[in-house]
Amino acid sequence: GEDVEQSLFLSVREGDSSVINCTYTDSSSTYLYWYKQEPGAGLQLLTYIFSNMDMKQDQRLTVLLNKKDKHLSLRIADTQTGDSAIYFCAESRPAGNKLTFGGGTRVLVKP
Amino acid sequence: EAGVTQSPTHLIKTRGQQATLRCSPISGHTSVYWYQQALGLGLQFLLWYDEGEERNRGNFPPRFSGRQFPNYSSELNVNALELEDSALYLCASSLGDTQYFGPGTRLTVL
Numbered sequence: 356g357e358d359v360e361q362s363l364f365l366s367v368r369e370g371d372s373s374v375i376n377c378t379y380t381d382s383s384s385t386y387l388y389w390y391k392q393e394p395g396a397g398l399q400l401l402t403y404i405f406s407n408m409d410m411k412q413d414q415r416l417t418v419l420l421n422k423k424d425k426h427l428s429l430r431i432a433d434t435q436t437g438d439s440a441i442y443f444c445a446e447s448r449p450a451g452n453k454l455t456f457g458g459g460t461r462v463l464v465k466p
Numbered sequence: 467e468a469g470v471t472q473s474p475t476h477l478i479k480t481r482g483q484q485a486t487l488r489c490s491p492i493s494g495h496t497s498v499y500w501y502q503q504a505l506g507l508g509l510q511f512l513l514w515y516d517e518g519e520e521r522n523r524g525n526f527p528p529r530f531s532g533r534q535f536p537n538y539s540s541e542l543n544v545n546a547l548e549l550e551d552s553a554l555y556l557c558a559s560s561l562g563d564t565q566y567f568g569p570g571t572r573l574t575v576l
Contacts, residue, residue: 386563397470397556398567443509447563452497453511453522454558454565 359446361457368465373431375460377444380425384446387420388454389429392441401429401442439464467493470559470568478574479547487542487571491559497521498540499565500532504553512555515540547575 359379367373379387385406390398404411404418404427411418417430427444441461445454471490479485491498500512511524515534529545538559544551552575558565 388564390567397472397569398558400564400566403564445509447565452514452516452560452563453499453524454501454509455511456509458508 359444359455359457361442361444361460363458363460365460365462366465367434367462369434369436371434373429373434373438373462373464375429375431375442375444375462377427377429377457378425379427379444379446379455379457381446381448381455382422382425383448385449386447387418387427388445388447389416389418390443390445390456392443392459394440398443434462434464436464436466438462470557470566472555472557472568472571474571475569476572476574478576480576481547481549483547485544485547485551485573487544487555487557487573489540489542489557489559489568491538491540491557492561492566495559495561495566496538497560498534498538499558499560500540500542501556501558502526502553503556503570504550507553509556513542544573549575551575 388403389401415432419428441459443459445456473488497516502510514522532542534540554570556570558567
């Protein structure tokens with residue numbers, strides 16, 4: 356199957372950590388991505404992880420990949436009001452080059 | 467370095483008309499992708515062009531078509547517009563695996 360699933364909504368206080376979760380079904384996925392979409396805008400690439408990695412850290416962002424459970428997470432440290440947006444996880448596969456996206460998680464950061 | 471650009475920003479058409487959307491990739495990128503983001507349907511893959519050829523197509527009817535020009539820019543054409551074609555159309559480009567997106571064209575069909 357091609358399902359990529361995410362929870363719909365996350366509310367977090369400014370300064371706390373946010374954790375956004377994603378599950379996918381296709382074990383042939385090569386790369387897994389996190390994109391951010393602000394209102395009325397396109398998708399901004401935040402980070403990505405290759406399928407043979409377990410963890411990747413990039414400044415305030417930490418990506419964890421559990422291949423056995425096909426579970427991906429994005430942790431945002433010290434969440435700021437500017438982090439309020441919709442976050443999409445996506446997987447890519449060797450053939451066809453298309454990205455399959457989750458439905459997006461809307462993150463609301465409260466001051 | 468300039469990112470992916472798309473034009474127009476907004477497009478309003480009536481049912482049955484044709485729409486043409488344009489995309490310029492990041493300099494040096496040879497692949498262009500089109501996605502549809504419709505309300506309630508999420509982000510759906512439409513088309514992939516590489517080196518001027520269509521390489522892959524999503525589950526959309528033939529009235530969605532496009533092409534890639536020698537300078538790697540791309541057009542998406544939607545014929546016989548239907549109300550449900552109203553969506554944000556996103557273009558992305560890549561040189562390898564990672565896709566970088568433009569700001570999108572919002573198409574409204576009345």
